[in-house]
Amino acid sequence: MDKASGSGIDLDATALGSANPAQQTHVAALAAIVGADNVLTGVADRYAYSRDRLPFALYQLRAQQLPATLPCAVALPGTAEEVASVLRYARANGIRVIPFGAGSGVLGGTIPLVQELMIDLKRLNRLVEVNPTDATATVQAGMNGWQFEDALRAQGYTAGHLPQSITMSTVGGWAACRGAGQASSRYGKIEDIVVGLKAILPDGQSLEVRPLSRRAVGPSIKDILVGSEGVLGIITELTLRIWKLPEYSSAAVMAFPSIEQGFDACREIMQAELRPEVVRLYDQAESAQRTSGMEAFNDRPILCILKFSGKKALAEVERTLALEICAKHGAVLTTDGPYHHWEETRFNSYSTQWQTDGYFMDTIEVTGNWSKLPQMYEQIHRAVHAIHPEIHFGAHWSHVYPEGACQYMTVRLPPMELEQALALHRKAWETVEGLCLDLGGSIAHHHGAGLFRGPWMRRELNAGLGIIQILKDGLDPDNLVNPGKLGLRQPAGSTWKE
Ligand SMILES: Cc1cc2nc3c(=O)[nH]c(=O)nc-3n(C[C@H](O)[C@H](O)[C@H](O)COP(=O)(O)OP(=O)(O)OC[C@H]3O[C@@H](n4cnc5c(N)ncnc54)[C@H](O)[C@@H]3O)c2cc1C
Incomplete structure (x- = not known):
């Protein structure tokens, strides 16, 4: 047993609201x-925080089971000072904690395994400063993503980070998970956009990475926190690059x-130093939809949506050059209907209806290099189809780079018995992640590792x-801050079972 398991706050159905004097002291x-x-102890509140959007957890909840604990x-x-005080109190009393943004993560990053105390950051929700000279914006970590982007747009700027989940996630959550937005081919992933941050380490100490374009003082401390998924501390403030809203x-x-011809065209567009705002290449199943x-x-079944933006003169040239590349690879330009449909629905979640109807739907995103992507798609596609006669598999590539792309896959099983x-x-997960690793890819492009990707983190x-x-x-010797995530050591007494 490690230290916290015996001395943390007890969790039976009455938890912190109970008559237990030790618990009352903590409250x-x-x-x-x-x-x-701002301390919630009711059972209904605790249920609401017992899972994020990890589909595996949703399946369990649908069957009236908890994924792990409340x-x-x-x-x-x-305030950041209050975050520090909570962390100091938690450390002094062996209470395990989990930073919580908006719970839109899909890998179980905020699932409590041993009755942790959730630290919800939504009150840290202010746009602190827009600095037009440096082209940066400073924002508190708990600010809702869309409210942040909207506040920037009101001043003529964008952060260029537009995840599908923008309305249901926080800026801190984007950074903690190393997320990607739908305009990543132009503006980069969040790790390219964040230039500075403030965080509270597990012992309550403050850390500041001043917002500077570049530095050469050892490994990047910023990048130790970006992608740390709450296991190394709590990000309280971020400074992001911003851009003027495109004029065209x-x-x-x-x-x-x-x-294959779509892959070749996307690769050449990115290697020609063009900067499309949007590139979305769909496999045959997703194109047909x-x-x-x-x-x-009819005879060209693969859909690709491109969007160019910025200064009109430059964007027009980029579009012309990109269309030439596409034509060289056998593509024709068609009408804009699929683009408008995507634009109108780009921040909708499609999984909810399937989940409600009893299906088992999940999405898995991996990264592959261009030299391996055709095989990666082919092999995964074939292997997933072999899992069940009625399984649905579809893929698209909407984050593309000079070296490779993110392969984003939807896997859906029909209603059946839970076990x-x-x-x-x-x-399906083992198949996808295993084949991806066999072909030299990365098991995750932007959803993070959370709890569910733990088994593949060593490889x-x-x-x-x-x-x-x-x-x-070193930072958290008692394993108190979001224990058991990112493939790290599980806390004693963890009830998580895959
Ligand atoms: C329908 C849907 C669409 C999605 N689309 C995208 C997409 O396009 N791109 C994308 O990148 N992701 C996407 N996601 C995944 C998810 O929205 C992102 O991972 C998002 O960044 C999580 O933000 P959050 O604020 O909800 O974090 P949470 O889910 O609350 O937390 C996620 C992890 O980060 C940690 N954390 C949160 N805030 C902090 C903080 N301030 N300091 C330290 N750790 C913290 C938590 O402990 C947890 O480990 C999608 C999810 C859904 C449900």
Whole structure:
């Protein structure tokens, strides 16, 4: 047993609201830090924080099972100082904690394994400063993603980070998970956009990485926190690059004869130093869903949506050059319908209806290099189809780079008995992640590792996982801050079962 398991807040159904004097002391202490209204101990509140959007957890909830435990309580600090005080109190009392943004993560990063205290950051929700000279914006970590982008747009700027989940996630959550937005081919992933941050380490110490374009003072401390998924501390403030809103944009919808020709065109566009705002190449299954009745796709069944934006003169040239590249690879320009449909629905979640109807739907995103992507798609496609006669598999590539791209896959099993579905679902993940690693890819492009990708982290990072564990042990020797995530050591008493 490690230290916290015996001395943390007890969690039976009555938890912190109970008559247990030790628990009442903890509640009173937390209330003294964040205010009584900002400590939640009711069972309904704790249920709401018992999972994120990990589909595996949703399947269990649908079957009236908890993925692991309820949290013991929820604290909502309103300042970075309050975050530090909560962490100091938690360390002094062996209470395990989990930073919580908006719970839109899909890998179980905020699932409480041993009745942790949730630290919800939504009260840290202010746009602190827009600096037009440096082209940066400073924002508190708990600010809702869309409210942040909207506030920038009101001043004529964009951060260029537009994930599908923008309305249901926080800026801190984007950074903690190393996320990607739909305009990543132009503006980069969040690790390219964040230039500085403030965080509170597990012992309550403040850390600041001043927002500077570049530095040469050893390994990047910023990048130790970006992608750390709450295991090394709590990010309280971020400074992001911003850009003037584009004065012009123009989309193009292309029909390609084959995926391979689509890959070649996307690769050449990125290697020609063009900067499309949007590139979305779909496999045949996903293309068919979006192009029904369009003649151009009869003999060219692969859809690719491109969008160029920025200064008009430059964007027009980029579009012309990109279309030449597409034509060289057998594509024709078609009408804009699929682009407008995507634009109108780009921030919608498609999984909810399937989940409600009893299906077992999940998405898995990996990264591959261009030299391996055709095989990666082909092999994964074939192997997933072999798992179950009625399994649905579809893929698209919407984050593209000079070296390779993200392969984003949807896997869906029909309604069936829970135990059978969980085993098949597990097999689909093993198939996808295993083949991806066999072909030299990365098991995750932007959803993070959370809890669910733990089993593949050793193969993904090899000795690198040991480096992260050493950092974790040094900063958090009692394994109190989001324990058991990122493939790191599980806390004693963890009830998580895959
Ligand atoms: C429908 C849907 C679409 C999605 N589309 C995208 C997409 O296009 N691109 C993309 O990148 N992701 C996408 N996601 C995944 C998810 O939205 C992102 O991972 C998002 O960045 C998580 O943000 P959050 O604020 O909800 O974090 P949470 O889910 O609350 O937390 C995620 C992890 O980060 C940690 N964390 C959160 N805030 C902090 C902080 N301030 N300091 C330290 N650790 C913290 C948590 O402990 C947890 O480990 C999608 C999810 C859904 C459900």
